[in-house]
Amino acid sequence: MFVRIVKLSFHEENIxxxxENFESIKDRIRSAPGNKLLELYQDKNNKSIFFTYSYWETEADLENYRNSAFFDEVWTFTKKLFNDKPEAWSVDKLASLV
Incomplete structure (x- = not known):
């Protein structure tokens, strides 16, 4: 399993x-084949910065999602709202203490 972390920064008026869009699509993202978790965070100090954390079974599962028509629709809408270039990391999950 690995984790995809994406940092998104928005113009304040676009938050x-x-x-609203995330609320309407989050269940579809979560139900993508291989997706095991989807979380959205907002920075405590800069309310314009958000992070998504998604857990995937395999890199192929994430790539299949990223190459889907649904992702293209989501990204086309979302990228118009940015005030900075998004950043993304794919990391291997080594430990989790719950």
Whole structure:
């Protein structure tokens, strides 16, 4: 299993549109084959910065999602709201203490 972390930074006036859209699509993202977890975080100090954390069974599962028509639709909408270039990391999960 590995984790995909994406940092998204929005113009302040676009935050409501982003959150409304995320609310409407989050279940579809979560139900993508191989997706095991989807979380959204907002920075405590800069309310314009968000992070998504998604857990995937395999890199192929993430790539299949990223190459889907659904992802293209989501990304086309979301990228218009940015105030900075998004950043993304794919990391291997080594330990988890719950």
């Amino acid at each position: 409501p549109a982003f959150l």
